[in-house]
Amino acid sequence: MMAKLIRNTGGGAALFLYSMLARAEYAINLQQPESPIAYQIFHLHTLILWVCVGIFVVVFGAMFYSIFKHRKSVGHKAAHFHENTTVEIIWTIVPFFILMGMAFPATQTVLAMRDTSVPDMTVKVTGYQWKWEYDYQKEGIKFISSLATPKDQIDNKAEKGEHYLLEVDNPMVVPTGKKIRVLLAANDVIHAWWVPAFGVKQDAIPGFIKDTWFKVDKPGTYRGQCAELCGKDHGFMPIVVEAKEPAEYAKWVADQQAKVAAAAQNADKVFTLAELKAMGEKVYATNCVACHQANGAGIPNVFKALDGSATVKGPKQGHAEVVLNGRTGTAMQAFGKQLSDTDIAAVVTYERNSWSNNTGDAIQPSEVKALRK
Amino acid sequence: MSESHDRYYLAPPSYWPIVGSAALFLMAVGFVMTLNHRGGGGAILSAGFVVFAIMLFGWFGTVIRESEGGLFNKQVDKSFRMGMSWFIFSEVMFFAAFFGALFYARVLSVPWLGTGDTMRELWPAFQATWPTSGPGGKPFTPMGAWGIPAINTLLLLTSGATVTWAHWGLLKNKRSQLILGLFLTVALGATFITLQAVEYHHAYTELGLTMGAGVYGATFFILTGFHGFHVTMGTIMLIVIMLRSMKGHFKPDHHFGFEAVAWYWHFVDVVWLLLFVFVYWL
Amino acid sequence: MEAAHEHGHDHHPSGIMRWVTTTNHKDIGTLYLWFSFFMFLFAGSLAMMIRAELFQPGLQLFQPQVFNQLTTMHGLIMVFGAIMPAFVGFANWQVPLMIGAPDMAFPRMNNWSFWLLPVAGILLLSSFFMPGGAVAGGWTMYPPLFIQGGISYDMTILAVHILGISSIMGSINIITTILNMRAPGMTMMKMPLFVWTWFITAYLLIAVMPVLAGAVTMLLTDRHFDTHFFSAAGGGDPVMFQHVFWFFGHPEVYIMILPAFGIISQIIPTFARKPLFGYASMVYATASIAILSFVVWAHHMYSVGLPTPAQLFFMYSTMLISVPTGVKVFNWIATMWRGSMTFETPMLFAIGFVCLFTLGGFSGLVLAITPVDIQLQDTYYVVAHFHYVLVSGSLFSIFAGVYYWLPKWTGHMYDETLGKWHFWLSVIGFNITFFPQHFLGLAGMPRRIPDYALQFANFNMISSIGGFMFGATQLLFLYIVIKCIRGGVKAADKPWEGADSLEWTVPSPAPYHTFETAPVVK
Numbered sequence A: 001m002m003a004k005l006i007r008n009t010g011g012g013a014a015l016f017l018y019s020m021l022a023r024a025e026y027a028i029n030l031q032q033p034e035s036p037i038a039y040q041i042f043h044l045h046t047l048i049l050w051v052c053v054g055i056f057v058v059v060f061g062a063m064f065y066s067i068f069k070h071r072k073s074v075g076h077k078a079a080h081f082h083e084n085t086t087v088e089i090i091w092t093i094v095p096f097f098i099l100m101g102m103a104f105p106a107t108q109t110v111l112a113m114r115d116t117s118v119p120d121m122t123v124k125v126t127g128y129q130w131k132w133e134y135d136y137q138k139e140g141i142k143f144i145s146s147l148a149t150p151k152d153q154i155d156n157k158a159e160k161g162e163h164y165l166l167e168v169d170n171p172m173v174v175p176t177g178k179k180i181r182v183l184l185a186a187n188d189v190i191h192a193w194w195v196p197a198f199g200v201k202q203d204a205i206p207g208f209i210k211d212t213w214f215k216v217d218k219p220g221t222y223r224g225q226c227a228e229l230c231g232k233d234h235g236f237m238p239i240v241v242e243a244k245e246p247a248e249y250a251k252w253v254a255d256q257q258a259k260v261a262a263a264a265q266n267a268d269k270v271f272t273l274a275e276l277k278a279m280g281e282k283v284y285a286t287n288c289v290a291c292h293q294a295n296g297a298g299i300p301n302v303f304k305a306l307d308g309s310a311t312v313k314g315p316k317q318g319h320a321e322v323v324l325n326g327r328t329g330t331a332m333q334a335f336g337k338q339l340s341d342t343d344i345a346a347v348v349t350y351e352r353n354s355w356s357n358n359t360g361d362a363i364q365p366s367e368v369k370a371l372r373k
Numbered sequence B: 001m002s003e004s005h006d007r008y009y010l011a012p013p014s015y016w017p018i019v020g021s022a023a024l025f026l027m028a029v030g031f032v033m034t035l036n037h038r039g040g041g042g043a044i045l046s047a048g049f050v051v052f053a054i055m056l057f058g059w060f061g062t063v064i065r066e067s068e069g070g071l072f073n074k075q076v077d078k079s080f081r082m083g084m085s086w087f088i089f090s091e092v093m094f095f096a097a098f099f100g101a102l103f104y105a106r107v108l109s110v111p112w113l114g115t116g117d118t119m120r121e122l123w124p125a126f127q128a129t130w131p132t133s134g135p136g137g138k139p140f141t142p143m144g145a146w147g148i149p150a151i152n153t154l155l156l157l158t159s160g161a162t163v164t165w166a167h168w169g170l171l172k173n174k175r176s177q178l179i180l181g182l183f184l185t186v187a188l189g190a191t192f193i194t195l196q197a198v199e200y201h202h203a204y205t206e207l208g209l210t211m212g213a214g215v216y217g218a219t220f221f222i223l224t225g226f227h228g229f230h231v232t233m234g235t236i237m238l239i240v241i242m243l244r245s246m247k248g249h250f251k252p253d254h255h256f257g258f259e260a261v262a263w264y265w266h267f268v269d270v271v272w273l274l275l276f277v278f279v280y281w282l
Numbered sequence C: 001m002e003a004a005h006e007h008g009h010d011h012h013p014s015g016i017m018r019w020v021t022t023t024n025h026k027d028i029g030t031l032y033l034w035f036s037f038f039m040f041l042f043a044g045s046l047a048m049m050i051r052a053e054l055f056q057p058g059l060q061l062f063q064p065q066v067f068n069q070l071t072t073m074h075g076l077i078m079v080f081g082a083i084m085p086a087f088v089g090f091a092n093w094q095v096p097l098m099i100g101a102p103d104m105a106f107p108r109m110n111n112w113s114f115w116l117l118p119v120a121g122i123l124l125l126s127s128f129f130m131p132g133g134a135v136a137g138g139w140t141m142y143p144p145l146f147i148q149g150g151i152s153y154d155m156t157i158l159a160v161h162i163l164g165i166s167s168i169m170g171s172i173n174i175i176t177t178i179l180n181m182r183a184p185g186m187t188m189m190k191m192p193l194f195v196w197t198w199f200i201t202a203y204l205l206i207a208v209m210p211v212l213a214g215a216v217t218m219l220l221t222d223r224h225f226d227t228h229f230f231s232a233a234g235g236g237d238p239v240m241f242q243h244v245f246w247f248f249g250h251p252e253v254y255i256m257i258l259p260a261f262g263i264i265s266q267i268i269p270t271f272a273r274k275p276l277f278g279y280a281s282m283v284y285a286t287a288s289i290a291i292l293s294f295v296v297w298a299h300h301m302y303s304v305g306l307p308t309p310a311q312l313f314f315m316y317s318t319m320l321i322s323v324p325t326g327v328k329v330f331n332w333i334a335t336m337w338r339g340s341m342t343f344e345t346p347m348l349f350a351i352g353f354v355c356l357f358t359l360g361g362f363s364g365l366v367l368a369i370t371p372v373d374i375q376l377q378d379t380y381y382v383v384a385h386f387h388y389v390l391v392s393g394s395l396f397s398i399f400a401g402v403y404y405w406l407p408k409w410t411g412h413m414y415d416e417t418l419g420k421w422h423f424w425l426s427v428i429g430f431n432i433t434f435f436p437q438h439f440l441g442l443a444g445m446p447r448r449i450p451d452y453a454l455q456f457a458n459f460n461m462i463s464s465i466g467g468f469m470f471g472a473t474q475l476l477f478l479y480i481v482i483k484c485i486r487g488g489v490k491a492a493d494k495p496w497e498g499a500d501s502l503e504w505t506v507p508s509p510a511p512y513h514t515f516e517t518a519p520v521v522k
């Protein structure tokens, strides 16, 4: 471990020098605001920052003046005063008024920020360990969004991409110029949905709905991260929002709705084992690897191994039920609400026929459907 | 503080604290093992209790000997009084946390669950009324206020009076009144605990009111449970004081031990009144 | 009477048993200080591992779950194992000496308060070796995440209970000592400010440690006894835990800074050779901070979606705390003003404290502004804020106090040159570590993550380099302390020209028993 550390440190130092020279990535302020609230926050912060800098300069100007002038080594003799009610009152009241000056604009922003009334559209966002689900209830579109950065980049086995850790498979898509209300929910533990450019951060509390809103004018891709410790992969559940012009957004909605219709037809289809296994591998990679690992070995004493597991090698219905309903008292969540029958059938089939498991049986979407309560 | 003509008594080195630490260590380890179903947890936990009991006997025994040996002057007595008052204050804050939880649930979280988006999106069938076991909870019957709880209120209030009566006896140096008063208080305390056990049994077997009965069950049992535990401790302390009185301890002008227990008892009494009002009645 | 009294003094066990059974406030103070120093090194080593992992993007040394364990245990141990016990150690040594008392009011209980700490310490440290590893839910222990963990979570809960018992007993002892054991003539308003700040801190502790105990008790019953305090399905609310926790947690941060204010208020007048300016308003300011600290807790919860009026209330009350804190800063500077200053190590750390604590206070004020905190909540800006108030605040004051009183404790002067080195390396290392974290937070780096996006790489590397520098510097401190205990220039009874509290009237090193006959204070 030590050798590795030294190797990394050496490499790091070189990289450090390189980056100092090559690309000066030294963001020292809030990100460029892209929504009205983020804009207000940006200016509020600037205001307070400068007030504080001002006070700091005055107060410590006085202190350092004193340190240089009133020192014994320059022969300064100590005075003997030690109280003065007038100055005490002054330096109680003046800061008080400075604070009032800050509280006023802050209050206005709070009121604006919390006003989620009359939105143009509403999206329900649900936090899961460790991915987000976006549910456009009116439009009938619902999908899971999880980290798209390959594991090899994280493990330093491949060159890191430009949007390392800030990229997802299915971004949230919104129209520009519209007031979008976001309803926050959580499935397991507390998460927080945060997009800095919008000035939005809202905790998602299991069992409760919280809301917030944003409005973005410039089309583009905006990135954020989960901002509440939610367990192992808290650092790996980014948020990506694509803002599109209303017309393009409408097209996106239509595309998605077409996909939903196509998927509905799949539900009654009968697949071959190989088809299911191929589909299942993808489902596994986005939903299961975080805990059970790519080799199905889990993490000893924390997350169960699937390779050789009694449940996986047992009857397929029992196996599918665990995936559907989760295991209470463990980190195994209920996937029934997140995944379609086809996805569950695929992933169960995959697990039953991967690594050293070879039950040789497949479960069909219709069978999964029958298991749902 | 110059009124004291003699010196403040400073305890010599003592083994009891480290014995107490060992006891808490055993209790903690034993408890954790029990909770996580490791073998041997129960034995370690019991060993912890035994060591703890030995520590209490040894430590308080030493203090009592010192007190009866006349080592404590007025100033020491005053320290003890302050110490006990602040200890009771810390107990008040301990209960405050659970009362806070109760009020939060009743005033905030339960109504939130039953209104607005939270209700519409997540718990459409939930009726936000109190008492409740929550949107996902099992049905249960809440505990009525006017059966056992009302009797228990009377018992505790009476016991507050009997312990004061005992105190008067002590102040007037009437030892039989002191001992009788304490005896009655202990008897009332013991009856309270017995009735509470009956009440719990009733709750579990007939009302479906368990720890698992949502936030009502949780706050009900944590508040009444910790209170019951304090009554038990108080009763044990009263028994000790009674035995000491019988041995001739305490003088009309020197009886901090007695007063400490009496204060504690009154504190337990007041907590009960709050419980009665907010847990059982309203 | 007298015989029994003598008995108390003479038969001391020796060797290790002296320390196990001691009822002497100086022995117990020493135990506390060493315990906290050991814990500081341990939790600091965890911080070094955090900084090593964050040196570069990508996962190099630790898997995410292990990283979360490092973060959580670092925070828990620093707060409960290092900073708090260190201040109790100071209180044990100094409070009786400063008020002219022969010892603490309850010497035996004092011993127990200390010897509970190793019990809690063992529970915490050994949890690393449990199946599933140590706690990884953050030092704030939020459910439902905290409900998911394994056996080490229960060990942590019980450790917190035991620490709570220890703190409550310690506080009762300190309050009683201060109220009941002062030398004749030592009125409350003549007490050194260190005594005052501890007096108020002890009240905070008695008021909030039981609340923390209640909070973790509810966690425990939710984990094992089927209760639903923190689960919506049963009518509870995960956010309720946060309210209870922060009702403890915010006063807790003042518990970690008020004694620091006290230490600094002893040191600055000494080295300015001028009485503390505005003694009375310092006392009132301390009390105001303590009282206000009970009504600001939800500033840690701006992003949970509190009702708007609540957000506004907590924003205003939080901002208000700047006023009494400012009064303290201004009074310190007025004390220096037109003094006759010298800059020995304690004074250097004190000045470093005033400057850098204020900086941390300002970032606190930025966080107090609800909308701004919405951007900064759970980012490295918060990490920067609290390390400014905790490291260059609490920890620096501890360094300052140790240098200030080492001559009294050991009878030797510490090595002044090395002390100055310690100061300068610490200040520089500290700022390199934590200043860039403000930028990271502003730019959007969340806290408690083992890996980060590429735009955060440079500042993280700088921060790590600073961290290693700061960490290594603390080994120098260990060396200085040991060297001073082993020998050095003999310290005078009053080694500091400008000092005037009672501890400087007894010999250096302070004899085992002091003020057996109370001094008379004019």
Ligand code: HEA
Binding pocket: A052, A055, A059, A094, A095, A096, A098, A099, C140, C253, C254, C256, C257, C299, C300, C318, C319, C321, C322, C323, C325, C326, C327, C329, C357, C358, C359, C360, C361, C362, C363, C364, C365, C367, C368, C369, C373, C376, C377, C378, C382, C385, C386, C389, C390, C393, C394
């Ligand atoms: C010693 C510990 C300590 C101290 C003293 C403080 C002091 C303050 N803290 Fe800090 N704080 C922490 C320790 C501390 N904090 C910790 C550990 C956390 C994180 C916990 C976690 O989540 O893990 C935290 C988090 C924290 C948050 C939550 C951030 C978040 O998670 O989103 C907030 C928000 O309001 C805050 C605010 C403040 C304020 C306003 C003060 C004030 O008391 C500061 C007052 C001081 C000054 C302002 C400077 C001096 C004043 C003047 C010179 C006068 C003139 C000034 C003006 C008029 C502006 N703190």
Ligand code: HEA
Binding pocket: C040, C041, C042, C043, C044, C045, C047, C048, C050, C051, C071, C072, C074, C075, C076, C078, C079, C083, C137, C138, C139, C140, C383, C387, C390, C391, C395, C433, C447, C448, C449, C467, C468, C469, C470, C471, C472, C474, C475
């Ligand atoms: C109470 C005081 C306190 C103190 C003194 C410190 C001291 C330090 N802290 Fe800590 N910190 C917290 C309290 C404190 N911290 C808290 C409460 C949290 C939040 C936890 C949470 O999120 O739940 C936190 C979180 C925290 C984080 C964020 C982690 C995350 O969010 O993932 C970081 C990251 O840089 C950090 C760094 C440091 C460093 C570098 C030091 C340094 O000052 C430490 C220096 C000391 C030493 C290094 C020890 C002495 C040296 C040795 C033993 C020799 C070995 C060293 C070398 C060879 C170099 N701390």
Ligand code: CUA
Binding pocket: A127, A128, A130, A190, A191, A192, A226, A227, A228, A229, A230, A231, A233, A234, A235, A237
């Ligand atoms: Cu989800 Cu952090």
Ligand SMILES: [Cu+2]
Binding pocket: C249, C250, C253, C297, C299, C300
């Ligand atoms: Cu706070």
